[in-house]
Amino acid sequence: MMFKKISLAFVSLLALAMVLAGCGSLGGGADADPEEISMLTGGTGGTYYPLGGEIATIMSDNTEKTVSAQASGASVENMQTLQDGEADLAFTQTDIASYAVDGKLMFEDSATDNVQAIGTLYPETIQIVVLKDSDIESVEDLKGKRVSIGDVGSGTAENAKQILEIHGLTLDDIKVENLAFDESTELMQDGDIDAAFITSGAPTGAVEGLSAQKPVRIVPVAADKAKELSDKYPFYAEDTIPAGTYGLEEDVETVAVLAMLVARADLSEDAVYNLTKAFFDNVDGVKHAKGKLISPEKALDGVGIDLHPGAEKYFKEEGLK
Structure with a gap:
């Protein structure tokens, strides 16, 4: 009888140890330092996935960690997955990260408190596209126009x-169309809309396709307005679309949100510093x-959320700064 009691106690302790070990493998706790690091990227046809694969390889080759890049639904999904402790690193956009941390918009019912920044990577440029012969010369000129947002x-x-x-307008001042990028450029080519907002790394395929036709x-976005915008919404940064892009005759000043690498806040400082x-x-x-476009000198531009202590140390x- 005594042997059975001791055996049952041992089995119970062993089971508890296995449960705790399993929790540790998910990265829970205030100082998680897993040997295998998962990095969420985006769809296989986008930029995040192939770039993430290269970054994962560099991190694996220069640390004692094994970092693996995984396809995902990109920014919004990645923030939620990190929040749930089901991955370690992820790509996201700076504006989406800010909405998640602040519990705004699509994160109104699911604010994130377990994600911090490693650093920004490259700009996702806000492009306000019009045809060359359009009378729209400034953001203010969008008033009364048919605009895809x-x-x-x-x-x-x-x-x-x-x-x-920032330019003194609201959606009530324009005729709003909610269209995907390809739809926007197709309707612009046909003369059915006047302008389109497109947030994407430049050059963007849909805009290149349009520029090949017209x-x-x-x-x-003027420099003073860009500063006003970033002062209010710190996830923005100034950006320039170079002459020659889409056949442009000169550089165009605009703004961008940025692709950013983030980490679970409960990863250890040493782990994130080394990565x-x-x-x-x-x-x-x-x-x-x-x-x-990626460098440590630019990696703090437009971050918009707290840095992970490990990244801050680096x-x-x-x-x-």
């Missing part, structure tokens, strides 16, 4: 509202076209 509930739609706001322009250092010290190993050591 992106899909309902999209980040692009929020970008449009915020940019209009000459286009990008409506600028951050491994990537940014070896960023020249990125062969993807976006790699030339940037302080590099003399960056």
Whole structure:
């Protein structure tokens, strides 16, 4: 009888230990330091997935961790998955990260408190596209025009509202169309809309397709308005669309949200420091076209949420604020 009691107690303790070990493997706790790191990216046809694969390889080669990139539904889904402790690192956009942390818009019922920033990567440019012969020269000229602001509930739609706001306009001042990028450019080509907001890395395929049929322009966001915008919404950064893009005759000043790498807040400081250092010290190993836009010097632009202490340690050591 005594042996049975001891055996049952041992089995119970063993089962408890296995449960606790399982919880640790999900990354729970205030100082999680898993050997295998999962990185959420985006769809296989986008930029996040191939770029994430390269970043994961660089991190694996320069730390004792094994980092694996995984396809996902991108920014919004990634923030929720990190919040749930089901992954370690992720790509997201700076504006989506801010909405998640602040519990706004699509995160109104699910605010995030377990995600912090590692650093921004490259701009997702806000492009206000019009045909070259359009009479729309400024954001203010959009008043009364038929304008696509992106899909309902999209980040692009929020970008449009915020940019209009800084210029003294609201959605009531324009004739709103909620269209995907391809639909926007198709209707513009047919003369059915006057302008379209498109938030995407430039050049964007839909806009390139339109420019191959009809000459286009990008409506600028002036520097003073860009500063006013970033002062109110710190996830924005100034950006420039270079001459030659879409056949543009000169550079166009605008703004961008940024693609950003984030981490679970409960990953240990040492783990995130080592991963951050491994990537940014070896960023020249990125062969993807976006790699030339990534640098530690730009990685704090437009972050908009708290840095993870491990990332903060790295940037302080590099003399960056």
